[in-house]
Amino acid sequence: MPRFFSTxxxxxxxxxxxxxxxxxWAGSALAEEAAPAAAAAAPAAPAVNxxxxxxxxxxxxxVFLMTVPGLALFYGGLVRKxxxxxxxxxxxxxVCLVTIEWVVLGYSMAFxxxxxxxxxxxxxxxxxxxxxxxxHAVYANTTPHLAFMLFQMMFAIITPALIVGAFAERxxxxxxxxxxxxxxxxxxxPVCHWVWSPDGFLCxxxxxxxxxxxxxxxxxxxxxxxxxxxxxxxxxxxxRMSPPxxxxxxxxxxxxxxxxxxxxxxxxxxxxxGLAASAFMTTxxxxxxxxxxxxxxxxxFVGRAxxxxxxxxxVAGLVAITPAAxxxxxxxxxFIGIAAGIVPWIMVSIIKPKLGxxxxxxxxxxxxxxxxxxxxxxxxxxxxxxxSLGQGLFYGKPEQLWLQFEAIAITMIYSFVVTxxxxxxxxxxxxxxADEHEETVGLDLSQHRETAYTVIN
Amino acid sequence: xxxxxxxxxxNKLNDVLDKLEQKExxxxxxxxxxxxxxxxxxxxxxxxxKENGSLLRKVKLEIxxxxxxxxxxxxxxxxxxxxxxxxxxxxxxxDLQEVLRxxxxxxxxxxxx
Numbered sequence: 001m002p003r004f005f006s007t008x009x010x011x012x013x014x015x016x017x018x019x020x021x022x023x024x025w026a027g028s029a030l031a032e033e034a035a036p037a038a039a040a041a042a043p044a045a046p047a048v049n050x051x052x053x054x055x056x057x058x059x060x061x062x063v064f065l066m067t068v069p070g071l072a073l074f075y076g077g078l079v080r081k082x083x084x085x086x087x088x089x090x091x092x093x094x095v096c097l098v099t100i101e102w103v104v105l106g107y108s109m110a111f112x113x114x115x116x117x118x119x120x121x122x123x124x125x126x127x128x129x130x131x132x133x134x135x136h137a138v139y140a141n142t143t144p145h146l147a148f149m150l151f152q153m154m155f156a157i158i159t160p161a162l163i164v165g166a167f168a169e170r171x172x173x174x175x176x177x178x179x180x181x182x183x184x185x186x187x188x189x190p191v192c193h194w195v196w197s198p199d200g201f202l203c204x205x206x207x208x209x210x211x212x213x214x215x216x217x218x219x220x221x222x223x224x225x226x227x228x229x230x231x232x233x234x235x236x237x238x239x240r241m242s243p244p245x246x247x248x249x250x251x252x253x254x255x256x257x258x259x260x261x262x263x264x265x266x267x268x269x270x271x272x273x274g275l276a277a278s279a280f281m282t283t284x285x286x287x288x289x290x291x292x293x294x295x296x297x298x299x300x301f302v303g304r305a306x307x308x309x310x311x312x313x314x315v316a317g318l319v320a321i322t323p324a325a326x327x328x329x330x331x332x333x334x335f336i337g338i339a340a341g342i343v344p345w346i347m348v349s350i351i352k353p354k355l356g357x358x359x360x361x362x363x364x365x366x367x368x369x370x371x372x373x374x375x376x377x378x379x380x381x382x383x384x385x386x387x388s389l390g391q392g393l394f395y396g397k398p399e400q401l402w403l404q405f406e407a408i409a410i411t412m413i414y415s416f417v418v419t420x421x422x423x424x425x426x427x428x429x430x431x432x433x434a435d436e437h438e439e440t441v442g443l444d445l446s447q448h449r450e451t452a453y454t455v456i457n
Numbered sequence: 458x459x460x461x462x463x464x465x466x467x468n469k470l471n472d473v474l475d476k477l478e479q480k481e482x483x484x485x486x487x488x489x490x491x492x493x494x495x496x497x498x499x500x501x502x503x504x505x506x507k508e509n510g511s512l513l514r515k516v517k518l519e520i521x522x523x524x525x526x527x528x529x530x531x532x533x534x535x536x537x538x539x540x541x542x543x544x545x546x547x548x549x550x551x552d553l554q555e556v557l558r559x560x561x562x563x564x565x566x567x568x569x570x
Contacts, residue, residue, distance in 0.1 A: 243508065244503065298502075349504060
């Protein structure tokens with residue numbers, strides 16, 4: 001009689017279980033040791049504002065929604081039927097993996113006290129040691145420190161999830177998990193530190209990134225490009241392409257992304273105040289305009305406004321307004337929205353086919369390029385009328401454009417190069433690319449032994 | 458005994474089934490298929506990548522009938538599935554060698570009577 005599961009891997013399983021228990025025990029011991037010392041040294045903490053806290057916690061939940069089911073459905077609907085589960089699984093599992101990574105060391109590396117040179121935080125916040133119910137002196141200091149950590153966790157989760165778009169339909173699951181963990185630690189955490197920690201060198205230089213144009217979108221976009229180039233094209237690309245198998249999914253996903261993005265952008269004010277409302281407004285206006293612009297581009301050059309075009313335009317708009325949301329006024333949002341409907345459209349429809357690389361779901365074309373457009377335009381349109389921290393070229397600070405450019409260029413190079421290195425390393429440990437048979441049969445069956453839509457029963 | 462395969466427009470399915478019921482032809486298997494004749498399909502566009510249309514949705518009916526009912530069936534389908542436009546479909550008539558009803562074991566004319 002066949003066994004339901006194989007007992008071949010049981011010894012390895014128990015070894016892993018014991019190792020995890022050991023790590024957890026050590027981690028909790030470390031946290032307990034340091035906590036009394038931290039409590040003794042802390043000065044009187046700022047007061048917790050209930051409105052701010054409510055908004056930050058809600059925003060964290062909204063950004064969570066962006067990854068699952070927002071991005072999951074958006075990407076899932078765009079791939080072929082035989083690969084939809086693999087994409088959904090990748091997005092869902094990233095949530096799980098990065099949550100743990102963030103709690104263990106990610107938050108500390110990104111937002112902990114500087115380890116030196118403004119490059120990365122130290123490990124004093126590892127295992128949430130020192131991250132408790134009292135506010136941090138600087139980060140969202142009217143909300144519990146935990147709230148800020150959770151809000152940032154959701155950003156750390158969605159950034160690697162964006163890269164899924166580049167290697168959809170051809171990456172094996174187990175190497176994928178390893179790659180995501182390494183990428184979060186080695187690429188996301190430092191870049192986050194550079195831009196958003198006050199000790200980070202890009203922050204010190206004065207580059208502006210309200211909600212993650214550089215940290216999230218350009219970062220993920222360049223990593224996506226690296227993955228697309230390293231893994232190579234799907235079989236049959238570009239001659240035999242398959243249309244999206246479920247555009248309704250993709251639209252629902254895009255709408256959920258838009259909804260969640262209010263937490264992403266307006267939530268980055270980390271306060272329930274006027275700036276949050278302003279960021280909400282710019283997000284909404286830029287996105288709507290970007291979708292309309294993309295529809296117009298489709299109508300003019302292809303003959304019809306398409307559903308796929310409109311939702312892609314909306315996502316491009318969301319991406320582009322991200323670095324600028326809390327720095328620009330209505331007119332900045334208008335220009336950014338229109339630019340986001342034009343530049344990524346050209347990238348995706350004209351440049352990508354000419355260059356011939358296979359970025360399955362346009363993670364680089366939309367997120368990377370859209371992020372660059374937004375980050376550069378932030379350097380032009382930031383106005384201190386909206387946010388006293390930001391001033392752009394059109395409002396009297398021409399250096400801002402150069403500062404933006406520097407931040408963009410450094411992030412692009414770092415993300416691309418280090419991602420490539422990680423891909424090479426992971427590929428040596430376990431092969432990343434699904435082989436021809438796995439790709440033909442579909443990743444759902446080959447990686448997970450599951451079918452998304454059973455036809456008979 | 459004959460096996461009749463009819464490819465018709467999806468929007469004509471209900472009319473054809475009603476007419477077949479009227480004519481006392483109850484046994485039918487229906488499936489959704491894709492196909493083309495000499496007309497081309499509607500091309501789809503995906504991120505500005507244009508596909509040339511080639512296949513259209515159709516409905517396939519498969520009916521096993523005794524010889525007396527062949528002409529009735531063909532006429533029933535022909536009249537209700539007609540619209541005068543390109544893409545109305547086709548009817549194929551094949552010889553049927555053997556039929557068996559699984560529940561009772563009947564064979565031949567009784568199985569599809």
